Amino acid sequence: MSRDYWENRYQTKDMPWEKGGPSPGLVDFLETLPPPTDQTVCVPGCGTGHDVRAFARAGFHASGFDLAPSGIRLAVEKTALAGLSARFQLADFLLDPPPRPFDWIFEHTLFCAIQPAERGAYVQSVLRWLKPGGQFLAVHYLIPDTDGPPFGTTREEVLRMFLPHFDLLSEWIPRSYPNRTGLELMLWWRRKTG
Numbered sequence: 001m002s003r004d005y006w007e008n009r010y011q012t013k014d015m016p017w018e019k020g021g022p023s024p025g026l027v028d029f030l031e032t033l034p035p036p037t038d039q040t041v042c043v044p045g046c047g048t049g050h051d052v053r054a055f056a057r058a059g060f061h062a063s064g065f066d067l068a069p070s071g072i073r074l075a076v077e078k079t080a081l082a083g084l085s086a087r088f089q090l091a092d093f094l095l096d097p098p099p100r101p102f103d104w105i106f107e108h109t110l111f112c113a114i115q116p117a118e119r120g121a122y123v124q125s126v127l128r129w130l131k132p133g134g135q136f137l138a139v140h141y142l143i144p145d146t147d148g149p150p151f152g153t154t155r156e157e158v159l160r161m162f163l164p165h166f167d168l169l170s171e172w173i174p175r176s177y178p179n180r181t182g183l184e185l186m187l188w189w190r191r192k193t194g
Contacts, residue, residue: 022054023108023139025174025186030058042102042129044093045110049075049086055106056084063102065091094121098129105129105136109184111158112141112150123161127191136166136189139174143183155185166191 041055046064048071055062056079064086066072075088089099094114105126114122126136143152159168166189174186 022050023174024176025139025184026051026054026106026108026137028175029137029186029188030054033058035059039103040100041104041106042098043106043108044091044125044129045107045113046075046088047071049079049088051106051108052086052088053079053082053084055104056086060104063087063089063099065089065093067092093129094118094125101131101134102129103131103134105134106138107136108139109141109150111138112143112153114149114151116151116153119157119161123165127165130191132191132193134191135169136162136191138187138189140185140187141183142185158185158187162187162189 036059040061043052043064046052046066049064052062052064052075064075069090072088072090079086111119111122130136140153140158141150142154143150146152169188169190171185171187174184176184
């Protein structure tokens, strides 16, 4: 999907992904982590920045990236209103080089927002943006839809695509938004160093 497509969704207020707060599964996960020491996190497809702000509140150097200028503008405004420090940048995660390699990447249903034919490129982008040994935390939307976005995926597809490059540390069904209860799968990976 193009930058114009996503920008138009913002302009027409057709944003069903905008839930007004961070991923509940992310909130719960961050509560279990010890305070980070100078850790960077990238949130691609950050939208209005709820998940970026959750990482910033937890003490990370948080950066959000999105295709839609309106998403970035709203993220900057909401972050300033919250009194938090985070960076936001207009970028195409699949095509653009990272500004730096990150310690963490968090994705919340970005994998299901792109065309399924681009998923191989998505895996390569995660490898490009994440440091060797870095951690990749993802919330996948396990739905059967083929006429997205969102485009459905399965646990089997996700494992097949990521296991060659990552070690799976943990997986669980997270606490979700009400309309997604039981439909999300959270996976915590570490990028292989060899």
